């Protein structure tokens with residue numbers, strides 16, 4: 001599994017989880033074998049960067065590479081500035097959050113709410129990819145509800161924008177965390193695009209990890225709650 005110049009030591013990635021995947025947790029996961037562990041999301045709103053919470057999230061001292069930092073927001077320019085800020089603070093990969101279903105995030109049209117506006121998705125990705133010299137990755141859901149599963153079209157936009165890996169959580173935004181993740185959409189995206197695809201959602205055992213890798217043909221898996 002390769003993201004830009006970074007060759008991961010395996011296909012196992014720890015999912016970004018706000019309030020969970022802080023620096024000690026990421027370091028522990030990497031020590032215990034994870035190929036990569038993505039940071040908690042950092043807001044693209046620069047007014048928050050002075051806060052202790054955001055300063056802690058932007059601190060990567062001593063972290064094992066590759067250091068992947070997730071940013072969240074809805075404004076292309078603000079996200080580009082946030083990406084540069086985090087690269088200046090040690091980020092080696094910038095991940096963009098278009099997967100979070102939380103009301104606090106979606107109410108400002110960020111996180112998974114962005115999936116409803118594909119033009120804006122394209123503008124955000126172009127803006128962030130052009131702003132930094134490090135690889136940009138994207139995390140999405142399969143769509144915003146079961147009637148609007150547009151992961152494939154978002155994946156194509158991402159590939160065209162120069163995004164270097166795509167993580168897909170096998171639920172829609174409307175599903176939140178209910179029901180079970182489905183992997184057909186992930187398999188369809190993997191078959192259609194040429195950038196690495198990372199399968200995510202309900203991977204809870206080594207057996208399921210193998211099963212999902214084989215079923216989706218994804219390049220890697222991402223584990224959240226079972227981490």
Ligand SMILES: Cc1cc2nc3c(=O)[nH]c(=O)nc-3n(C[C@H](O)[C@H](O)[C@H](O)COP(=O)(O)O)c2cc1C
Nearest residue numbers: 015016017018041097099169201202203223224225
């Ligand atoms: C407590 C918690 C916090 C999360 N925070 C984020 C986040 O900051 N950014 C993000 O993209 N996804 C976030 N997620 C979603 C996870 O990254 C992952 O997509 C989801 O939990 C499904 O994977 P799992 O079934 O392996 O847990 C969060 C999930 C949980 C449970």
